Amino acid sequence: MTVCEYRPGLEGIPAAESAISHVDGHKGILEYRGIKIEELAEKSNFLETTYLLIWGKLPTKPELEAFEHEIRYHRRIKYRIVDMMKCFPESGHPMDALQASAAALGLFYSRRDLHNPAYIRAAVVRLMAKIPTMVAAFQLMRNGNEPVRPRDDLGYSANFLYMLNEREPDPLSARIMDICLILHAEHTMNASTFSARVTASTLTDPYAVIASAVGTLGGPLHGGANEEVIEMLEEIGSVENVRPYLEDCLQRKSKIMGFGHRVYKVKDPRATILQGLAEQLFDKFGMDKYYEIAVELERAVEEKLAHKGIYPNVDFYSGLLYRKMGIPTDLFTPIFAIARVAGWLAHWKEQLEENRIYRPTQVYTGYHESHYIPMDQRYS
Ligand SMILES: CC(=O)SCCNC(=O)CCNC(=O)[C@H](O)C(C)(C)COP(=O)(O)OP(=O)(O)OC[C@H]1O[C@@H](n2cnc3c(N)ncnc32)[C@H](O)[C@@H]1OP(=O)(O)O
Numbered sequence: 363m364t365v366c367e368y369r370p371g372l373e374g375i376p377a378a379e380s381a382i383s384h385v386d387g388h389k390g391i392l393e394y395r396g397i398k399i400e401e402l403a404e405k406s407n408f409l410e411t412t413y414l415l416i417w418g419k420l421p422t423k424p425e426l427e428a429f430e431h432e433i434r435y436h437r438r439i440k441y442r443i444v445d446m447m448k449c450f451p452e453s454g455h456p457m458d459a460l461q462a463s464a465a466a467l468g469l470f471y472s473r474r475d476l477h478n479p480a481y482i483r484a485a486v487v488r489l490m491a492k493i494p495t496m497v498a499a500f501q502l503m504r505n506g507n508e509p510v511r512p513r514d515d516l517g518y519s520a521n522f523l524y525m526l527n528e529r530e531p532d533p534l535s536a537r538i539m540d541i542c543l544i545l546h547a548e549h550t551m552n553a554s555t556f557s558a559r560v561t562a563s564t565l566t567d568p569y570a571v572i573a574s575a576v577g578t579l580g581g582p583l584h585g586g587a588n589e590e591v592i593e594m595l596e597e598i599g600s601v602e603n604v605r606p607y608l609e610d611c612l613q614r615k616s617k618i619m620g621f622g623h624r625v626y627k628v629k630d631p632r633a634t635i636l637q638g639l640a641e642q643l644f645d646k647f648g649m650d651k652y653y654e655i656a657v658e659l660e661r662a663v664e665e666k667l668a669h670k671g672i673y674p675n676v677d678f679y680s681g682l683l684y685r686k687m688g689i690p691t692d693l694f695t696p697i698f699a700i701a702r703v704a705g706w707l708a709h710w711k712e713q714l715e716e717n718r719i720y721r722p723t724q725v726y727t728g729y730h731e732s733h734y735i736p737m738d739q740r741y742s
């Protein structure tokens with residue numbers, strides 16, 4: 363076995379062999395099972411893409427219909443989960459509520475049969491079906507309202523927006539939400555997917571796998587950046603203030619949220635598509651002044667940081683889109699999670715197929731042969 367040098371953040375170190383997705387960070391290409399993301403965004407829908415990611419092929423019509431039917435059938439959540447969520451503090455972050463609720467699903471479906479394809483499918487269906495319902499339920503309950511029952515006549519994304527806003531969405535918003543979910547569904551060995559695979563490798567249950575990944579996604583360096591982008595644009599406040607704000611960040615060596623990526627050294631292809639979708643929404647429902655600030659910020663960051671390969675990532679334009687749909691800022695990352703459950707489950711299934719527990723090593727930098735010091739001889 364070759365021993366590798368330590369690389370902070372495991373940069374460049376393969377953590378698995380995977381056939382699920384591929385990124386070319388210099389050409390700005392993202393493929394799911396070999397199909398470019400642009401093609402899926404144009405021609406597919408989120409559940410079909412989910413099927414592709416998890417089962418490795420595009421479904422036939424009957425296969426897709428069966429999958430959609432199962433998802434619709436399992437959208438409701440148990441009263442005991444709703445009751446548990448009612449006890450969460452209203453001031454708590456929806457990502458924490460989602461992590462706790464996802465883990466709680468494991469209490470209700472505790473039989474574990476990881477070698478049985480029917481068990482795998484049932485877990486996939488439950489998690490894909492119930493997570494949007496849990497996100498919407500927390501949003502309504504923290505505002506003192508009862509959760510809305512899912513509607514069987516609505517597709518996946520339209521039903522999510524309906525449960526969130528208590529009204530049926532217009533077709534453009536429903537389709538744009540569906541494309542957003544496609545774009546966020548999977549992205550090779552990112553931090554939350556790595557977390558999912560490590561958890562999966564212990565052969566624990568899939569609800570624990572998803573709960574650990576949700577916890578990892580929420581951080582501001584990962585999926586949590588979409589929320590911070592909006593806060594940053596609000597702080598900038600005007601197009602005129604973009605350059606002074608950027609200069610100040612660069613001087614303080616603070617990161618510009620929604621920019622930079624470990625793998626992409628050009629603009630993230632998902633950011634380009636999301637920007638186009640945001641423009642479609644603004645054409646129909648009116649411009650958002652923060653979009654103009656965002657475009658100016660992208661221009662200014664490119665002038666200053668393109669030589670370091672720092673361009674907008676997936677989190678830069680998504681929040682502006684959700685904002686236009688009237689979605690509160692702290693739900694942006696849970697929406698990312700709703701999409702990414704598809705990728706995490708694909709990695710869970712792939713991990714189980716050739717499992718070996720993750721157990722890397724470390725470079726020990728501490729003492730040896732130290733001795734216990736009695737309390738009265740210790741110095742601060
Ligand atoms: C879904 C997602 O997870 S997409 C990423 C979402 N996260 C963000 O948008 C947060 C802001 N971005 C970042 O913090 C980083 O770019 C990350 C976390 C995405 C990638 O991190 P890493 O690959 O470890 O890059 P690292 O932080 O080492 O940065 C490399 C260099 O680029 C600079 N840099 C990276 N991102 C930024 C940024 N957003 N703003 C300013 N400078 C940046 C760093 O300061 C560093 O410069 P130096 O070499 O002169 O010290």
Ligand SMILES: O=C([O-])CC(=O)C(=O)O
Nearest residue numbers: 548549551552553624676
């Ligand atoms: O790949 C990464 O490191 C982060 C990312 O863009 C994602 O998870 O979508």
